[in-house]
Amino acid sequence: MDLKASIDKNNIPKHIAVIMDGNGRWAKKQGEDRIFGHHEGVNSVREIVEACGEIGVKYLTLYAFSTENWNRPKEEVDALMELLVSSISMETPNLIEKGVRLKVIGDIASLPPSCQTELQESIDRTAVNDRVTLILALSYSSKWEITDAVKKIAAMLEKGTINAKDITPRLIEENLNTKDFPDPELMIRTSGENRISNFLLWQLAYAEFYFTDVLWPDFRKNEFYKAILSYQGRERRFGKTSEQISSN
Ligand code: IPE
Ligand code: IPE
Ligand code: MG
Numbered sequence: 001m002d003l004k005a006s007i008d009k010n011n012i013p014k015h016i017a018v019i020m021d022g023n024g025r026w027a028k029k030q031g032e033d034r035i036f037g038h039h040e041g042v043n044s045v046r047e048i049v050e051a052c053g054e055i056g057v058k059y060l061t062l063y064a065f066s067t068e069n070w071n072r073p074k075e076e077v078d079a080l081m082e083l084l085v086s087s088i089s090m091e092t093p094n095l096i097e098k099g100v101r102l103k104v105i106g107d108i109a110s111l112p113p114s115c116q117t118e119l120q121e122s123i124d125r126t127a128v129n130d131r132v133t134l135i136l137a138l139s140y141s142s143k144w145e146i147t148d149a150v151k152k153i154a155a156m157l158e159k160g161t162i163n164a165k166d167i168t169p170r171l172i173e174e175n176l177n178t179k180d181f182p183d184p185e186l187m188i189r190t191s192g193e194n195r196i197s198n199f200l201l202w203q204l205a206y207a208e209f210y211f212t213d214v215l216w217p218d219f220r221k222n223e224f225y226k227a228i229l230s231y232q233g234r235e236r237r238f239g240k241t242s243e244q245i246s247s248n
Contacts, residue, residue, distance in 0.1 A: 003225035007055060011232050013185035015059035017207070018048070019199055022191025022215030029215075035079045040217035042087050046094070051221045052132045053098050055228070059133045059181050063199050067107065067141035081111070084138070085118045092122045099131030105177035106140030135181060142201035149175035178203055186231045188224075190216045208234050 020041060027037030045062060052060045065080060072080075088102075095102060102122045109116070119138075152175045156162045162171070173179060183203045189195075192213040196204070210227040212219070237245055 003222050003229065004055070007225060007228055008232050009056065012056045013228065013231060014057070015061070015182050015184040015186075016052070016057055016227075017061040017063070017184040017187045017200055017204065019063045019187070019189040019193075019197060020044070020216040020219075021189060021193055023217060025191065026215040026217040034076060035083075037215075037217055038080060038083055042083070042091075044216055044219050045087075046091065047220045048224050049095075049100060049132065049134055050098060051224050052134075053100065055225075057132065059135065059184075061105070061135040061137060061178075061181070061184065061200070063137045063140065063197075065106075065138050065140070066198055067139055067144050068198065070110075070139070081115055084111075084115050088118045088122050092125055095122070095126050095134070096129065099129045100126060101129040101133045102126045103133055103135045103180075104138055105135055105145070106138040107144055108138060110139045133181065135178075137199070140177075141198040143198055145177050146202060148177075172202070176202060183207065185236075186210060186227065188212070188227045190214055190219045206236070206238060208236065 023037035023041045024034040025037070026040065027034050030036075048062075049060060051057075064084070069080075070077060092102075102119075104119055104123070108119070111119075115138075119136075149172055153162070153167060153171065157164065178200070183205070184200065184207050187196075187200070187204050187207045188210045190212055192211070194211050208231050210230050212223065212227070214223050235242060235245055
């Protein structure tokens with residue numbers, strides 16, 4: 001069956017968030033080093049970004065490195081940072097060709113300077129693109145992001161630029177890293193883990209979740225289309241009744 005052709009073009013999620021998990025297990029299955037799995041995972045990233053452009057997904061957020069991932073063995077952290085630099089440098093021409101704009105969320109200042117420079121260069125070079133916005137979550141965790149937002153709001157209170165009554169969901173959103181992006185309608189996690197691992201806790205409040213056993217390096221276009229088809233089969237009620245939704 002042609003999965004891509006089965007997708008309803010009028011019901012494409014505007015924003016999809018992905019927890020790219022299972023690189024290490026994928027590599028181990030072939031008797032290879034975990035790092036080999038991370039390298040292969042980059043090929044999945046390329047395919048999924050391309051698929052977004054083809055079917056009209058405007059925003060794609062990829063969880064690439066969590067604040068908790070700093071606790072991995074140093075060799076793995078170093079290899080991931082190197083992979084980040086080389087992938088960004090290699091892929092930027094491809095992003096430009098595909099009309100992809102790069103953005104980042106997370107504690108970017110905690111990344112090695114070479115990563116920060118490479119990221120900024122790619123962000124600048126892709127800034128005019130508007131087909132797809134690719135958001136990399138790097139040294140990201142939702143608790144870090146929300147804590148940071150609370151600090152910014154507390155500073156405004158201290159300065160007297162706002163009062164307690166001005167604190168609304170909107171003000172909180174305006175102080176999150178994701179302030180320029182709509183909330184994801186769909187969150188995908190690969191590798192069979194059914195958890196959220198400190199990812200976009202606020203922004204996923206009403207997202208549809210799709211969990212698959214497929215490991216990230218095996219998650220290619222057809223797997224992505226399956227996730228979108230699953231999303232399209234769901235009724236999003238936002239607290240209303242099914243009858244209210246179908247009468248609209
Ligand atoms: C996801 O794959 C990539 C990162 C977290 C950087 P993992 O490295 O977590 O792979 P598994 O879960 O150990 O298989
Ligand atoms: C979540 O994957 C973070 C990323 C995909 C970058 P992990 O593999 O680190 O998550 P846990 O720790 O198993 O939940
Ligand atoms: Mg994992």
